[in-house]
Amino acid sequence: MLRAIGLCWLVSAGQALACQTALMLSMDVSNSVDAGEYRLQADGLAAALRDPAIAEILVRDRVALAVMQWSGPDMQALTLPWTQMLGHAQVESFAAAARAMPRAFLLSDTAPAEALDFALRQFRDAPDCARRIVDVSGDGTPNAGGEIGQARRRAERAGITVNGLAIEGIGVAITNFYRRSVVTGDGFVVTARGHRDYARAIRLKILRELARVVSRAGAVPGPFRASNPRG
Template sequence: MRVCSFLVASFLASAPLAAQACGTALVLTIDVSNSIDTAEYRLQTDGLADALQDPEIVEVMVQGEATLAVVQWSGVDKQSLSIPWTQIRTTLDAARLSRQARQMQRAFVLSDTAPAEAIYFSLSLFDAVAHCNRHVIDISGDGTPNAGADTRAARNAAQRAGVTINGIAIESMGLAITNFYRGAVITRDGFVMTARTHREYPETIRAKILRELSRIFG
């Protein structure tokens, strides 16, 4: 099943982008597993869209010549490249990407939670942006795995490939998801941020993208 995911990802990613300056290639992933209801899905997509039109983030994306893609994920064979690689050279590019995120239709419903497959799928997309200086995967979710491969093995594969994984843990109570992300999802050079319920996700994703692209917090 993992091989199938790689083949699908390679097909959807299409041909490599023309070689040009690129600071960070960032895959933003959205959890659409069974635990995410319609309102929570909309909080994620609207939160992402709002972040992508935030003036401070737009400035960082343009100055850093960032390239972004958006992936929806849930079960073992359910990963979708919803927005292909898009380089942000101007404010118009950022506005277009924000609109695409806001209008994005949900890819899957009633499916399991398999973050390892989301990582493997995202890793396969970087062949198209090999010229970028940094490769980063942003994994967000509100649950621990109930399907799929070992998440630590996927995280280790990312580390070997020189890819950073950061995370947003969406909690309902306590820090169980945060602790799982810290121990099994993020890479040694990565970080995890906590959203206390889905309603905190919009502000958290804004802070997270800013940190990923500017590294102003070290």
């Protein structure tokens, strides 16, 4: 009996320490993003990761993070490789690296299909996590590259969720494009009203993504629990 209880405890402890989410953060650095707007994105991402609510979940759920930058059809770069958040020191280190990372590309087109395919390939090297998610953020619609719908279908077949962060100027054209063509059936879109709103939007988005895992145990109450796919 004691041995059985001990085995059950070890299984439960192993499950508790298992990685819940592998999250690829994908940033648009195409020609429409100027130097100041890139800085707002990098600073906003770092601030979101340092948010106490997010940092707590990252550590508790052993979340694995990576950051990539993308623009034209042949321009994708893994800026920060997969790192599992095993303690608050690692969260702080990763946030600092995100804030300090140099811009990967300049003066190039917008090709989200190739960016998504590149992101999907990176999961070959990701830790074994319960859920796999790609964040695609951008401030424009495609002007180069392949058909994004095909890349989205490849993500769905692989069991990888794709969410979007649409950075709008006026109207909702980019938001509608992300809802219609980019996010998977279990995904959603968050809208930023310009790059200056990026920090708020990325914080909300990451909280909403992580809450989909922890809310099963009731750990995150409120509106994050009842999120609407593609909404």
